[in-house]
Amino acid sequence: MRPCDHINKPTSAIVSPALLSLILLTVAGLVRLNAAPTEGLPEEVYSQRRDWWSLQPVREPATPPVRRPDWGRTPVDRFILRGLEKAALPPAPEADPRTLARRLSFALTGLPPKPAEVEQFAADKSPHAFEALVDSLLASPHFGERWARHWMDVVHYSDTHGYEWDAPAKHAWRYRDYLVRAFNADVPYKQLILEQLAGDLLPPRVEARSGMNETLLGPMAMRLGERRHGDNAAAEGVTQEAIANIIDTVSKGFLGTTVACAQCHDHKLDAISQRDYYALAGIFMSTRWGVRCADATDPNEAVLTELRSHKQALRTALARLWLGAPEALPEKFNALVADEKLTPAFPDSLASLWRQTLLRSTNGAALEVVWPKLREEFQREREKRTAANQTNLTLLADFTRADGPGGWRWDGSGMKHGQGRDGELVVADEGEGALAQLLPAGRWSHTWSQRLAGAVRSPLFAPGTTVTFSAGYAAGKHSARAFVVDQAFHSERLAFLNQPQPAWLTLTAGNFDRLAGGNDTNAHRRVYLELATKSLNNYFPPRTAYAGLKESDVADTRSWFGLTRIYQHAPGKAPQDELGRFVPLFATEGAPASKAQLAARFAEVLRAAITRWVEDRCDSEDVRLLNEALAAKWLPNEATNTSLAPLVAAYRTTEKRLQPDRTIGSADDWNEGRDERLSVRGAYTEFAGAVPRGNIRLLNGPATREVANSSGRLELARNIASETNPLTARVFVNRVWLHLFGEGLVRTPDDFGHLGEKPVHPELLDYLATRFMADGWSLKKLVKLMVTSATWRQASTTSAAARTADPENRLWHQFPQQRLDAESVRDAMLAVSGRLDPALGGEPIDPYRTAQDAAKRLFSGPLDGLGRRSLYLKMTLMEPPKFLALFNQPIPKLTTGKRDVTNVPDQALALLNDPFVLAMAKHWGDQVLKDGSVTPEARAKTMFATALGRPPNDEELSRLVRLAGRSAELHGISPGVLMTCGPVWQDVAHALFNVKEFIYVH
């Protein structure tokens, strides 16, 4: 095995003496590590590596002296000018107003400016005109969209998890919208760090308009990208791969540090050991990746109040109906024919008991002989079963009491409003019946509606042992139960539940590998059970057709389940039916004399149960009797019944007004935290000792004792979101600089370590970091500080001297010309053509595809994406939107602080021939026919300005008009009808989309 061959082969000749000594030390360190791979870096190696620019505290630098203090608008410029003066280079002149307006619009909102706004700005001679323009763009709702997309590259945003089935990243779009809202509201970056790493552990930040707890949406940041199905008990490494991706994203994204590098061995050059990796792994392995309901305020209180009153009225009406005709019930029994076989087991329903009694008594003739025997059998059976239950069962959780579930947790508004007493009624939301059923006491997600969500999650089951238990439950509409092994939430240990009447669900949790007869390679695994309705189920929809699931089932938003009590017991010792509901039937010794008397007794048992229900003092056995009676249609329950119909209709109408839970894949800290064992050389099955979980040694080290039982995630988040962390602010301000200037001050934005590049302007970086923190970690203030600088306002012109002296523009002697990013290329076409729908947020829109793959839910959407911004196209990991990929939108698997910018013929082919481009050209060409222009010149001038943000010069205008003329000629159009001919102006529009200036800013 040679995982580290590369260490001995530095291929570059450009190795500085300092780096060479580091490499030599590394090699020396590795030799020692081989002897004891888990000790961490040797002290001397650690301290040498610790001595690195980015790890020193951020200090506010003095503003440097310059020779030309008249140049410059902000302190930023002093740092830049100092560098230019040293190199004897002049800064470029200020760009003209129209160039600035276009540059600023794309930089802040990702959209082109409107020509009128450009001209207004160009005409405004006030010294504050530019600042006013900056402020107005900072206040635009599109600012949040633009900067959310930048951050989405860091967390590699995806709507699905790829791999084989492209399973959904559960409602990730709510996280995308959260980012848009947060950047628009200028929520401090420090707060956003805390929320994305530990939002589930923070006090709620309630968004006034939506009523959502924003902090719960943050942790989706850690869950995005490729995730495998299966779990460690099916195939080793599934969870470890996910954790490696989280560590990589968190360490690169927030800290510009490559900790994931140390999964198999100590870092080659940075002060990060393999122990550091497993310290972080312990935090993320202790975290559960559950789906959560993010409603902070209950949006349904008013509707529920109405439903409550409808239900009460219905209950009263039903009581009247059910008790109103006493003669009806005995008739129901009398009419029951004994059309079943004689069975030895004691019957479990009234109907079956009736039939068995008739069978044994020759249709009632021999009741006097049979009844005492039956009664004796009943008593014997009841005693036996009750005794067995007393011996066998240990109560694990009791959902009939608010305080009873022990370590079991529930979530979702269905569960929140779903704790009920015996006899709670469930109104059928469709169909012929008024009631769907009555419920025994417990917690039921569908007490009010099947569209409200519910989940129940168990505590962890200890590794290495098995636990058998039975849960009293009922469920339907593809609610599911799943065992989650080692936090892997796409496991196919998922079964849909379909059990309309309460019953026992008996399960065994534990080491699934061993249970399946496997070789038990990892007794360390931890398992929990999750029961959830669709919207709280991490793995819903699962792969296509899983367990017979139909796509119409996916579209149906209804789903429900509930629990009564959970008992642990030995295998084969599940709870037994104690038959309590038959006690009144056998209460008197005397046998019924006739079939009619028998029927009367049966009817009386039922009637008594109804009475107790009416008086709200029934028990679960009564509920069982009543549910049997409802199912058998012994009791009036027709939704069309004149006394029920208006109430049922009112309930059903009101129920539709309930707002379903807004759920999202998030995190929780319900596990008992546990340190992770170090995997020797990264092997998934070879372990050394556990490493105390916590931050990497560089940035605080192991968590304190205060987090003994928790994951330590909140503490980690606080370590990162800290003024004293040397990396956090530096890394972020560098990202912002990169997005505004095209390159970072540190040109490796995800790596501030020894493998990254050092900044040419370290003092400027520190100035920006200091100022950013002093300004309350405000992105908007930081952006304003940068774009109002003279440095940013330079023109994109350069001189031969500057090109020679500063070929890579590291001194910022000009504003670098930049190609628009993929989203802006597409969005600009939408905007310019007039097709843009500026709406914010919402569920993602399938990208247009040339072929669909229903098996992977890779569906095709409308060609123009309904005019929505590229941000809202569905990022299906298995096949991301092709048009965006052409222009270097990254595949969302890894953190991409800086996108590639390629320049290849297939981009030219797309701009020439892609159906989206052609559709936008057509849309625009049709729009301009109504623009009121009288001459081709006037129209061409407007179109040019709309596309490029500046009016054409004479030569450009005549060139464009010539093209229109040539197009008309080729289309066989006479000059007289030129102005009303769509195809000509489509050609002009198409040509303008292809002008290089259209996809570049300078």
Next chain:
Amino acid sequence: MSTELAGDMPATFSTNPLCPGIFSPAGTRRRFLQQSGLGFGWLAFAGLANRLAGAETRPSLSHFAARAKHVIFLFMDGGVSHVDTFDPKPELAKRNGQPAQWRPDELSQSVSANRKWLKNPWEFKQRGQSGLWVSDLLPHIAGVADELCVVRSMVGETPLHGAQSLLLHTGRSIGAAPSIGSWVSYGLGTENEQLPGYMLLNNDWVPNGGSQNFASAYLPATHQATPVRAKGRPVDNITPADPAVLQRAKLDFLREQDSATAQAIGGSDAIESAIKNYETAARMQSLVPSLCDVSGESPASLHLYGVDRANDFDKFYALQCLRARRMVEAGVRFIEVTCPLTHNNNAPWDQHGELRKRHEENARITDQPVAALIADLKARGLLDDTLVLWAGEMGRTPHSAGTDGRDHHVGGYTIFMAGGGVRGGMTYGATDEMGMSAVENRVDIHDLHATILHQLGLHHERLTFRFGGRDQRLTDVHGRVIEELLA
């Protein structure tokens, strides 16, 4: 690194795609090229690339004399059953229906008490001069047995399609790494300036693992696969939207307008390069369709491949194989042909059930064209220069939970190569008597990759690209050239 680690790698060893290994000098040349827009153009069009790269010099990436110049990868997506095709196991027939027992290992997915050995439904025979064993499932391929270099001891990492498909294509079972086709295109450069170096003869079918299988990842985007559809417009955006004269008018307008812009801002490499892209793009609009058009092929040629077959699946797979030969002739470096999915399933060859019916259907579609391709390449003297690889991402279990299906199997399975300087009519490696584990001359995907690169004149440890601070390789830190396979 240390001697104590020598020996077989644990099968579950994590190959960490996130891990940079060694110091990177600032601003490498290649990254500059990639990002400045002067990339090795969609192929770079080598002329332009060489001219622009000029003093930067793109080093000759070939490390020694090549045996092959092209690769055709016939991807048998889903996993062909090895014990039903190239790896006969008489013992399976003897114990058919008996409870299957084997030593559990980390490569086995289905550990269950209720599995029984399942005999091969298709008879094995020795074929050709070499006496190579091929079953009746693949009668045409059996006809070219003497060209085949069969490896019976392939070993994967995880019995999951996504993991294995990515491993086979990129050398990593998860994460973002370039496809082998991209590496070959990058390593060899182009023979034809107007064509992509890596073409994917597909039909919009996204295999397990997603489009990442064919992506260039951190290599320049020019090296990603260009998909070529069997049916309909072969390549996206290749059909001109405008009549030629109108497009010419637009291109003339653009050249004038863009040149003026570049001049106005004192010159722009990016814009000048983009201007050139338009001329190349314009030429590709005619070149690529003509390459895909087989109407000029002789009736005998069409018949040999089976392009004249009635069934659409049969016809289009044959068409793609014929196009593969034309692409070799045109100088495309790496051509991948995928199988069509005929029914609702995870992947074409993934027969957990309906083994007989669906394996036969897949064989009907692919067998004749594959054999024709090998024979045709040989007849035209192209086989020596072209390495043909026939491989799925896994094999199938010799045992079954039923009587007509096999499950995922990576502990020992079969692939074959032909041409390109490998020995024909041979087998290498062996599985145990039941076809479970590779017990002799185990070969992993990295070894296969190393061997393919070797035949192309590329040393797998020296074909590198600096990314994330490390010289990345297709073979990561693994791989050995299997000399025994080479002629």
